[in-house]
Amino acid sequence: MSVSTVEALAEQKYKYGFTTEIAMEEFPRGLSEEIVRLISARKGEPDWMLEWRLKAYALWRKMEEPDWARIKHPPIDYDDLYYYAAPAAPAPKSLDEVDPELLKTYEKLGIPLNERAALAGVAVDAVFDSVSVATTFRETLSKAGVIFCPISEAVREHPELVRQYLGTVVPAADNFFAALNSAVFSDGSFVYIPKGVRCPMELSTYFRINARNTGQFERTLIIADDEATVSYLEGCTAPMRDENQLHAAVVELVALEGAKIKYSTVQNWYPGDEQGRGGIYNFVTKRGACRGRNSKISWTQVETGSAITWKYPSCILQGEGSVGEFYSVALTNNFQQADTGTKMIHLGRNTTSTIISKGISAGHSNNTYRGLVKIMAGAQGARNFTQCDSLLIGDQCGAHTVPYIESRNASAKVEHEATTSKIAEDQLFYCRSRGLSQEDAVGLIVNGFCKDVLKELPMEFAVEAQKLLSVSLEGSVG
Amino acid sequence: MLEIKNLHARIGEKEILKGVNLSIPDGQIHAIMGPNGAGKSTLSYVLSGRDGYEVTEGEVLYNGANILEMAPEDRAIAGIFLAFQYPVELPGVGNANFLRTALNAIRRKRGQEELDAVAFLKLARAVVKSLHMKEDFLKRNVNVGFSGGEKKRNEMLQMTLLQPGLAILDETDSGLDIDALKIVADGVNALRSEKFSALVITHYQRLLDHIIPDMVHVLAGGRIVRSGSAALALELEEHGYAGLEAA
Ligand SMILES: Nc1ncnc2c1ncn2[C@@H]1O[C@H](COP(=O)(O)OP(=O)(O)O)[C@@H](O)[C@H]1O
Ligand SMILES: [Mg+2]
Numbered sequence: 001m002s003v004s005t006v007e008a009l010a011e012q013k014y015k016y017g018f019t020t021e022i023a024m025e026e027f028p029r030g031l032s033e034e035i036v037r038l039i040s041a042r043k044g045e046p047d048w049m050l051e052w053r054l055k056a057y058a059l060w061r062k063m064e065e066p067d068w069a070r071i072k073h074p075p076i077d078y079d080d081l082y083y084y085a086a087p088a089a090p091a092p093k094s095l096d097e098v099d100p101e102l103l104k105t106y107e108k109l110g111i112p113l114n115e116r117a118a119l120a121g122v123a124v125d126a127v128f129d130s131v132s133v134a135t136t137f138r139e140t141l142s143k144a145g146v147i148f149c150p151i152s153e154a155v156r157e158h159p160e161l162v163r164q165y166l167g168t169v170v171p172a173a174d175n176f177f178a179a180l181n182s183a184v185f186s187d188g189s190f191v192y193i194p195k196g197v198r199c200p201m202e203l204s205t206y207f208r209i210n211a212r213n214t215g216q217f218e219r220t221l222i223i224a225d226d227e228a229t230v231s232y233l234e235g236c237t238a239p240m241r242d243e244n245q246l247h248a249a250v251v252e253l254v255a256l257e258g259a260k261i262k263y264s265t266v267q268n269w270y271p272g273d274e275q276g277r278g279g280i281y282n283f284v285t286k287r288g289a290c291r292g293r294n295s296k297i298s299w300t301q302v303e304t305g306s307a308i309t310w311k312y313p314s315c316i317l318q319g320e321g322s323v324g325e326f327y328s329v330a331l332t333n334n335f336q337q338a339d340t341g342t343k344m345i346h347l348g349r350n351t352t353s354t355i356i357s358k359g360i361s362a363g364h365s366n367n368t369y370r371g372l373v374k375i376m377a378g379a380q381g382a383r384n385f386t387q388c389d390s391l392l393i394g395d396q397c398g399a400h401t402v403p404y405i406e407s408r409n410a411s412a413k414v415e416h417e418a419t420t421s422k423i424a425e426d427q428l429f430y431c432r433s434r435g436l437s438q439e440d441a442v443g444l445i446v447n448g449f450c451k452d453v454l455k456e457l458p459m460e461f462a463v464e465a466q467k468l469l470s471v472s473l474e475g476s477v478g
Numbered sequence: 479m480l481e482i483k484n485l486h487a488r489i490g491e492k493e494i495l496k497g498v499n500l501s502i503p504d505g506q507i508h509a510i511m512g513p514n515g516a517g518k519s520t521l522s523y524v525l526s527g528r529d530g531y532e533v534t535e536g537e538v539l540y541n542g543a544n545i546l547e548m549a550p551e552d553r554a555i556a557g558i559f560l561a562f563q564y565p566v567e568l569p570g571v572g573n574a575n576f577l578r579t580a581l582n583a584i585r586r587k588r589g590q591e592e593l594d595a596v597a598f599l600k601l602a603r604a605v606v607k608s609l610h611m612k613e614d615f616l617k618r619n620v621n622v623g624f625s626g627g628e629k630k631r632n633e634m635l636q637m638t639l640l641q642p643g644l645a646i647l648d649e650t651d652s653g654l655d656i657d658a659l660k661i662v663a664d665g666v667n668a669l670r671s672e673k674f675s676a677l678v679i680t681h682y683q684r685l686l687d688h689i690i691p692d693m694v695h696v697l698a699g700g701r702i703v704r705s706g707s708a709a710l711a712l713e714l715e716e717h718g719y720a721g722l723e724a725a
Contacts, residue, residue, distance in 0.1 A: 448570030
């Protein structure tokens with residue numbers, strides 16, 4: 001086989017594995033107070049922000065990596081990483097000024113940043129390594145009063161909002177990776193939807209890791225004021241490299257009275273190769289606070305990438321009658337490891353939560369659902385429904401379900417259902433006898449298994465996600 | 479033209495087919511009858527390429543090509559269709575989506591144009607109607623929660639859409655009332671042409687009142703033990719299979 005056919009095959013499996021050649025600015029390796037100060041200075045941050053970071057850094061120094069997840073990896077040498085990498089050219093002021101190499105990169109990823117070519121009704125913030133390189137449709141959005149910008153810009157331009165909310169849902173001390181992120185986060189998206197506004201477009205952030213040996217630490221903060229509504233989607237990819245790369249993001253959502261936030265993720269970081277070499281270590285803290293009455297936060301995630309996924313998008317249901325939802329597909333193949341799930345913390349009266357988790361394991365992978373449903377004493381009439389299904393492909397992989405339920409209110413109703421199944425030989429044969437290839441048959445069956453989750457994704461992305469599931473399973477059967 | 483020559487097949491260590499010989503010329507419909515456990519379903523699976531059925535001797539030619547080396551999907555593309563005795567459920571997979579994916583996979587491989595969603599639905603709705611099924615049939619998940627009769631009609635829907643050159647019906651009539659039976663028969667008869675042949679596996683003469691076979695064969699103990707005209711089915715109905723296995 002020629003080199004180009006091998007490359008073509010690899011591309012097919014993970015078609016986002018290319019690298020972009022562009023002049024980069026990188027800070028020296030390793031993490032110190034000095035690096036934290038450098039990052040803050042590079043972003044032109046006010047003093048309060050620097051102090052906030054330094055406090056987080058001090059906390060992190062004293063913390064240990066969590067060890068309770070069902071994942072294994074060689075120790076991460078935090079002193080060997082780069083914590084900041086950004087295109088060297090000065091930040092573009094408008095889309096016209098964005099480096100054509102970057103525009104090409106996003107074009108190749110299927111995310112045209114040119115507003116005319118863009119997906120109808122979707123505004124994009126494009127984050128490349130440590131910085132946001134472009135945000136589209138800002139004018140259209142600002143007419144509606146919506147703020148959608150890089151968080152580094154929000155720190156400078158909307159300090160009152162950032163100070164009021166940053167770290168209130170995920171405090172720096174929450175966990176090791178949240179503390180690390182709080183100290184060194186470089187960019188990410190900021191969204192504010194004013195009172196009564198239904199955001200006129202889908203908002204999305206596209207994260208791209210490009211630089212070698214660089215950690216990506218983005219931070220996203222979304223605030224939906226009273227009666228506001230927003231749907232937000234994030235996508236992520238990275239080049240194929242033999243070494244592992246760290247990604248430790250924090251996402252905070254705040255929903256005030258009657259507000260609704262729908263947050264969807266299609267996570268397709270490089271998963272590593274068939275031998276388990278390389279791939280992203282994805283340690284992410286995502287949490288939403290339903291602070292207002294009748295507010296709603298809905299997480300939908302399709303996790304197919306990363307060598308390791310450690311991620312538990314959660315809801316704190318504080319407002320009376322507030323609603324939390326978690327719809328998840330986690331697919332692991334080859335040597336991938338996923339330990340993912342959610343926490344639903346019921347504080348307010350008549351709060352409800354729904355958890356639908358679909359885990360698919362193939363190859364030598366390990367896939368764990370870990371969930372906590374906690375009903376506090378004051379959550380009179382709280383309800384939860386959890387459905388956890390695992391699908392196994394082959395007999396070398398593992399599926400695990402770890403549901404915790406804690407109820408301190410006798411009026412609460414908590415239901416939990418779980419199933420584990422295999423793709424049956426008769427299902428495959430049935431499909432194949434109708435002309436479908438083995439791989440198409442697996443794709444069809446897996447997509448059927450995930451349907452209850454995929455239907456929660458915005459239309460434009462559901463189709464992409466379906467294809468992604470099929471592609472990620474290539475070579476897993478037969 | 480289907481030619482089965484001295485076909486031996488086993489499941490694990492157990493030999494099930496012990497030298498089956500059978501030819502079905504184009505345009506003909508042959509029926510296979512025989513006691514439970516005779517190997518009728520095994521024959522249908524061997525013809526369509528299911529894993530786990532090992533052919534130890536003999537050959538099967540379809541339009542001159544040896545199909546035994548072909549993957550199940552390639553046999554489907556070549557025109558072989560099996561209506562399952564027990565159709566399989568596919569949770570979460572919409573019937574329309576399944577049918578269109580299958581139809582387009584086959585059309586693509588046969589060098590025909592794929593059908594878009596609109597063209598497909600138009601076609602599928604017409605077939606659904608001709609099979610006296612409700613339109614929501616296309617929206618439901620493949621065979622999930624279908625009654626026995628609905629599952630069999632779904633097989634007929636697939637067969638009609640995929641336009642096979644050789645259809646194998648494995649006890650498609652079992653468990654059907656007389657109305658549903660006629661619908662199945664109409665489905666098969668509608669496909670009758672110079673280019674279509676069928677192998678109809680059944681226990682009951684009554685199906686053969688509606689699908690008149692060119693020949694009837696009796697499979698017993700892994701071999702064809704008797705062959706004859708349509709009248710043979712009537713005889714079997716009267717006297718049963720007693721004594722045939724030993725033959
Ligand atoms: N998966 C299997 N494993 C072992 N034996 C089987 C299997 N399937 C069928 N058999 C056996 O093969 C023989 C033929 O079965 P089958 O082809 O289903 O008969 P028929 O369809 O004529 O009733 C029977 O003895 C049956 O028990
Ligand atoms: Mg049978």
